[in-house]
Amino acid sequence: AAVPGGDRWFQLYFLKDPALMSGMLRRAKASGYRVLCMTLDLAVHGRRERDIRNAFTVPLRPRLRTVAEVLARPAWLAGFLRNGVRFGNFADAAPSSSGFSSIAQHVAKLCDASATWRTVEAVAREWDGPFVVKGVLSPQDALRAVELGAEAVIVSNHGGRQLDHVPSAVAALPAIVRAVAGRAQVILDGGVRRGVDLVKARALGADACMIGRPFLWGLAAAGEPGVARTIEMFREELDIALALLGVPSVEAVDADCLYREAPAA
Known part of the structure; x- marks a missing residue:
């Protein structure tokens, strides 16, 4: 209610109690949430x-x-x-x-380790609105999500806190972008700490980035003004990076902005 113009997304974890999960979906709908974000990579808590x-x-x-x-x-x-x-x-x-x-x-103890793609399909049907899936690291999973109607896939390894030795989200990004091939948006989540990280993600094919920890740090340091300052810092760093790359806008960023070492002769 405090942000009437905001685009509301509700993040859902798969729970063992279907009634509790359904209740959350109903409450989110009633509160004006437009997009459901289903998180796939928390079947159990990792060893943190x-x-x-x-x-x-x-x-x-x-x-x-x-x-x-x-x-x-x-x-x-x-x-x-x-x-x-x-x-x-x-x-x-x-x-x-x-x-x-x-x-x-x-x-x-609530997370449901038995959830499958059928669970995703059932929840999407119950939600009956736009949905995205979060926690995707493989092209095959990205394709399955798109086939089920996801409007976006969020490439994420849950902050590196769930499973050791999985790739970073940015390392997994290019293959997923190629697999999705424009049929859904691809969003990078994880490791975005500066404005130049937004440029790198865009150059690798991401449509958008999710930013978590920097906002929490700003909030912890200075409350709401700290979050506002964090957003300003990202905007300033992004603007400087675009200017130094010689591109007029984020939309103009492409793979040519990346430096790739020439292969050895």
Whole structure:
């Protein structure tokens, strides 16, 4: 409601509880969401070793370092104690007496590892509107998504947090662009940190990029003004990159903007 002109996309994970999933779809439709984004690469939680090193567990088991870091941020602590943290989408599905930690544990057990392309097809039929699929790294999966009616495929490895040794999203991008061949949009997700990354993605055939972590960093550093500044930085860096490449617009960026080392004689 706060952004009436925004184009609303709702991201859905496949859940074991079909009634809960259907309820989310109905709520998203009722709230004016236009596009459904089905995420394919979270059948189970990956072994996120960075979280393990940082002792990020559910339920939270604070260490002395954790306590010290929290106490060093009194404003954040006051806001947390005042407002708490909750999973709004799942609060009604967990026991009414649950707190943040128990709801998080409940959510972690909800993902459906048995979901298949038939599940994608069934959810798309229930949604009955534009949908995209996220978490695609292979041309074959991209083609299957297009055959089922996806308007876009999002090339993503979930931030590199799910499965070791999968390719980066940008490495997988060109083959997927060739396979899709214009029948759907191809969106790059992951590793986009600067405006010049947008140029590289466009030169490799992406129609758009998704940006996640930089916005979170801006939000953590300065709230809403931090996010606005992040957007400005991307715009400034993109404009400089286009000028230095000698191209008038993003639409004019193509493979000729890439430097490719000549093959050895």
